[in-house]
Amino acid sequence: MRREKGILIVLSGPSGVGKGTVRKELFSEPGTNYEYSISMTTRLPREGEVDGIDYFFKKKEDFEELIEQGRLLEYAAYVGNYYGTPIDYVNETLNSGRDVFLEIEVQGAALVREKAPNALFIFLAPPSLSELEQRLIGRGTETEDVINSRIQAARQELEMMHLYDYVVENDEVAKACGKINAIVAAEHCRRERVEKRYLAMLEGEV
Amino acid sequence: MRREKGILIVLSGPSGVGKGTVRKELFSEPGTNYEYSISMTTRLPREGEVDGIDYFFKKKEDFEELIEQGRLLEYAAYVGNYYGTPIDYVNETLNSGRDVFLEIEVQGAALVREKAPNALFIFLAPPSLSELEQRLIGRGTETEDVINSRIQAARQELEMMHLYDYVVENDEVAKACGKINAIVAAEHCRRERVEKRYLAMLEGEV
Numbered sequence: 001m002r003r004e005k006g007i008l009i010v011l012s013g014p015s016g017v018g019k020g021t022v023r024k025e026l027f028s029e030p031g032t033n034y035e036y037s038i039s040m041t042t043r044l045p046r047e048g049e050v051d052g053i054d055y056f057f058k059k060k061e062d063f064e065e066l067i068e069q070g071r072l073l074e075y076a077a078y079v080g081n082y083y084g085t086p087i088d089y090v091n092e093t094l095n096s097g098r099d100v101f102l103e104i105e106v107q108g109a110a111l112v113r114e115k116a117p118n119a120l121f122i123f124l125a126p127p128s129l130s131e132l133e134q135r136l137i138g139r140g141t142e143t144e145d146v147i148n149s150r151i152q153a154a155r156q157e158l159e160m161m162h163l164y165d166y167v168v169e170n171d172e173v174a175k176a177c178g179k180i181n182a183i184v185a186a187e188h189c190r191r192e193r194v195e196k197r198y199l200a201m202l203e204g205e206v
Numbered sequence: 207m208r209r210e211k212g213i214l215i216v217l218s219g220p221s222g223v224g225k226g227t228v229r230k231e232l233f234s235e236p237g238t239n240y241e242y243s244i245s246m247t248t249r250l251p252r253e254g255e256v257d258g259i260d261y262f263f264k265k266k267e268d269f270e271e272l273i274e275q276g277r278l279l280e281y282a283a284y285v286g287n288y289y290g291t292p293i294d295y296v297n298e299t300l301n302s303g304r305d306v307f308l309e310i311e312v313q314g315a316a317l318v319r320e321k322a323p324n325a326l327f328i329f330l331a332p333p334s335l336s337e338l339e340q341r342l343i344g345r346g347t348e349t350e351d352v353i354n355s356r357i358q359a360a361r362q363e364l365e366m367m368h369l370y371d372y373v374v375e376n377d378e379v380a381k382a383c384g385k386i387n388a389i390v391a392a393e394h395c396r397r398e399r400v401e402k403r404y405l406a407m408l409e410g411e412v
Contacts, residue, residue, distance in 0.1 A: 122395075123397065125404060128407060129407060129408070155408065158404065158408055159408070161397060161401060161404060162397070162401065164397050165396070165397060166392065166395045166396055166397055167395055167396075167397050167400045167401065167404070168395055169400075178391075179391060179392075179395055181388070182387070182388040182389075182391035182392050182395075183388075183391075183392040183395060185384075185385060185388035185389075185392075186372065186385075186388045186389040186391075186392035186393070187392070189328075189372045189373055189374055189385055189388075189389060190371070190372055190373075191329065191367060191368070191370050191371060191372055191373050194373045194375075195367060195368065195373065198331060198364060198367060198373070201334060201335060202335065202361065202364055202365070
C-alpha cells in the first residue's frame with residue numbers, strides 16, 4: 001500500500017507570542033513524531049542559540065542567492081533581517097510519510113499558504129494584547145524603538161488570523177502543546193485523507 | 207462575554223463496528239465533558255441494557271407520535287425498529303455552552319447532517335470488512351438471516367463515509383477514544399469558532 005503523505009504543519013503568530021517556546025516544548029516530548037524544519041535567518045544569534053539547531057544562521061548575500069534559486073518554501077524580511085525555510089528538506093520528509101513542523105513568522109506563513117494550500121495552519125495567539133506587549137518588553141534584548149515597531153507589527157499580524165485553520169491561545173505552554181498535538185492527530189483522521197484506503201477495501205473484499 | 211455555543215458531536219458508523227463500546231469508554235473517562243444524548247429506540251433491551259441509560263426504550267406508537275410532533279433531531283428505521291434523538295435536550299445543552307455527543311446509526315446521521323450542518327461528524331470504521339463480519343457474528347444475539355442483512359447494510363453504510371468530516375478506525379477502543387477526544391479538542395480551536403473573540407480584543411484595546 002502506498003504510504004500516506006505527511007502533513008505540513010505551520011505554526012505561526014505575532015512576534016513575542018512564544019512560538020519558539022511552544023515549539024521547543026513540543027519537541028522535548030518523547031512521543032513527538034514531527035520532523036522539525038529548521039529555519040534560515042540572517043539575524044545574529046541570540047544568547048544560547050546554536051547554528052543548525054535553533055536556526056541556520058546565514059549571511060545576507062548567501063540567503064539572497066537561495067531566494068534567486070527558488071530553494072526556499074517561504075521567506076520574509078522582518079525588522080531588517082531575512083527568515084526562510086529550505087524547500088528540499090520539507091518535500092523529502094513529507095514524501096517519506098512524516099509530518100514536518102514549521103515555526104515561522106506571519107509574513108512567511110502567508111507565502112506557504114499560497115504554495116502549499118493543503119498544509120495545516122495554526123495561529124498561536126496571545127491571551128491579550130497587553131500581555132503580548134509585556135512579553136516583548138520582558139525579553140529585554142531589544143531597544144524601545146524596536147519594541148514599539150514590534151507591537152505595531154504584532155497588531156497587524158493578529159489581523160492575519162483569518163488565513164489560518166486553527167487558533168491556539170498560548171495561555172500556558174503545556175496546554176498550547178496539547179492543543180497543537182490534538183489538531184495534528186485530528187488532521188490525520190480527516191475523511192479526505194483516509195477515505196481512499198476504505199474505498200479500496202470495499203472493492204477488494206466483494 | 208457571550209458564551210460560545212457547544213459543539214454537536216455525531217459518532218456513527220456501520221452496525222457492529224463498536225460505536226456503543228467506544229461511547230461507553232469515552233464516558234467512563236473522568237475528564238470527559240461532553241453531554242451524552244441518550245437515544246430512543248423501539249427495539250427490545252439487550253441483556254444488561256438499562257432504560258434511560260443505554261436508550262430510552264419506547265413503544266412503536268409513542269415513537270411515531272414524537273415523529274409527528276417534530277420532536278426528534280433524527281430518526282431511522284433499522285432492521286424493523288426505530289432509533290431517534292430527542293431534539294429539546296440537544297438544543298438546550300448546546301446553548302448552555304456544553305458539547306453534546308450523539309452515537310447514532312448511519313441513516314440518522316444523514317438526517318442530522320441536513321438539520322445541523324455545523325455539527326462534527328465522526329465515522330467509526332472497522333479495520334476491515336471481514337473483521338466487521340466476525341463482530342456481527344460474534345455478538346451471538348441474532349439469527350443468520352439478521353446477520354446477513356446487517357452485513358449488507360454495513361457495506362452500504364461504509365459507502366456513506368463521504369458525508370463525514372472525520373474517520374476513526376476502531377482497531378483498539380482506547381486509541382479510537384483518544385482520536386475522538388483529539389478531534390473535539392481541535393474543533394474547539396477552529397479559527398471560525400474563536401476569531402470573533404480576538405477581533406473584539408483588538409478593537410477593545412486600541
